[in-house]
Amino acid sequence: MQGTEKIIVGLDIGTTKITAVVGEMLEDEINIIGVGSHPSTGLRKGIVVNIESTVDSIKKAVEEAELMAGCDISSVYAGIAGNHIKGLNSHGLIAIKGREITAQDVERVIDAAKSVAIPADREIVHVIPQEFIVDDMESIQNPVGMTAIRLEANIHIVTGAVSSARNIVKCCNKADLEVCDIALESLASGEAVLTNEEKELGCVVADMGGGTTDLALFKDNNLKFIYTLTLGGHNLTNDISIGLRTPLPEAEKIKIEHGTCAQDNVKNGETIEVPGVGGRSPKKLSKKILSEILEPRVEEIFSLLKKELFSNGLENSFPAGFVLTGGSVILDGITELAESVFNVPVRIGEPNKIGGLKDIVKNPAYATGVGLVLLGSEASCKMNFQDVPTHGFAGLSNKIKLWFKNII
The missing domain is CATH 3.30.420.40 (ATPase, nucleotide binding domain)
Structure with a gap:
């Protein structure tokens, strides 16, 4: 193994089982090098209801993955799911006044789009830009450098209950794991199985x-x-x-x-x-x-x-x-x-788009775990996720800034 900085771990905290998938980042692909799974008894419908049982299951799944991968695991990308997860589309508009669109303009229009009323017990998990509209030109993916009168953005906002996310982070911390970030499990599954x-x-x-x-x-x-x-x-x-x-x-x-x-x-x-x-x-x-x-x-x-x-x-x-x-x-x-x-x-x-022990994880049950590894590898390479180990929802503005840096 060439260094822990190349190791990405996805932790799928499910209702019936908890799965840890270990991936090694190579230049052109992700190799799965370890998998661990243990029955889960501390969750109900995707939400933590028993901290100690969940911590115990996480530890056992991670230990199994460590043995197979031959490495120590200290940080993970954790998944979040449950009926508290909600999504909404939002629209933002700013004036450009006939000049070139800059990085700051993209950040401002996304800020405008995400300025929606969110209840105090909810936080934003993901802000996903859908498209930019430059004057009357729709479906623009990267508007930087274009001249415009106005700039609009359509985004999809995913929110979740603050308590549910914090309980996931707490369980991981009690299992001596840092949470690099929390990601929506259905987003991770799509990353793993869709072409x-x-x-x-x-x-x-x-x-x-x-x-x-x-x-x-x-x-x-x-x-x-x-x-x-x-x-x-x-x-x-x-x-x-x-x-x-x-x-x-x-x-x-x-x-x-x-x-x-x-x-x-x-x-x-x-x-x-x-x-x-x-x-x-x-x-x-x-x-x-x-x-x-x-x-x-x-x-x-x-x-x-x-x-x-x-x-x-x-x-x-x-x-x-x-x-x-x-x-x-x-x-x-x-x-x-x-x-x-x-x-x-x-x-x-x-799961596809992977190498290594792909025969072991070539099973629908491992889709979320492998997807979290893939999302984590993108985060490591492109910094699409914030790097705040103590709170999965922190640093949203940093997420947007880092996302923007990757598209220009």
Whole structure:
């Protein structure tokens, strides 16, 4: 290993598991050199509800990643998710008065666009410039040096609950880790699984985790829309547990080994063994019963996502289709069911743009962790993130200044 300055660690703090992914920065790619994962019991629907349990899980996931990577981990890029995350679009305008646009003008117009009323219990996680408008010329990505009368900016602001972000930082600090920055998990997942063509044309990523399903719409190479649905893999496991009358741990195993949400794919006579409750003997049931439990719930999740997209007028904004990722997309027939609901092409998204142990992380469950490594590498190279280890929301103006330096 050539130095810790080339090591980037992404920490995915999820509802059902905590994953640490270690990446080594090379000149032309990121090599994954270590992965650690441990069950998570201290979160509910993406929000920390038990500090000590979360700290313990973080320590164990990081220790496992350290052993595999052969290095000590002292800092991480942490993900944030949950239904407290909200996104809004904003517009800003300033006068240029016929001169050339400068770096300071871009900073001023972004400041104007982000000057919106935000409740005291919320803070800005990301400010993502969408486009600049120079007089009547739209879709300008870099207006510096252009002559104009006025300059406008459209930005997307992602906000989150202050307490939720601070609890994530606190858990990491208690695990002897510094937080280089906090990033939106659905943004990280999109970075890991989408192609450049999909992000340009318009594509939706649905990250189905244990406690939530995080949706993110990318178009014109920018994040356009986010939404969190508080339904996920844990709901599927709970449905199996109730429907088949089996303990939750056994229901989780059945979901992983036999889960299907396509009744037509189940062959006649196929059975599964269901462990009993309270020492009762196991029983054999038709696999069709399992599909009858899972298919309606998965269809409900997709229908609610569709309703949210359509109610925001985005029904024609994702011609490149849907990409499903996250640990809960392992179900047989899930892509076919999604296609029937959304009427667009659907595929399972696995991390790409990486080298090293890519066979290990080539799994939808590692999308967020790998995405955080990729975002962290951009931060290290281009300083897109602020470098404040104690508070994930601090230094927003510095973020904008550093972002601007990278586009000129």
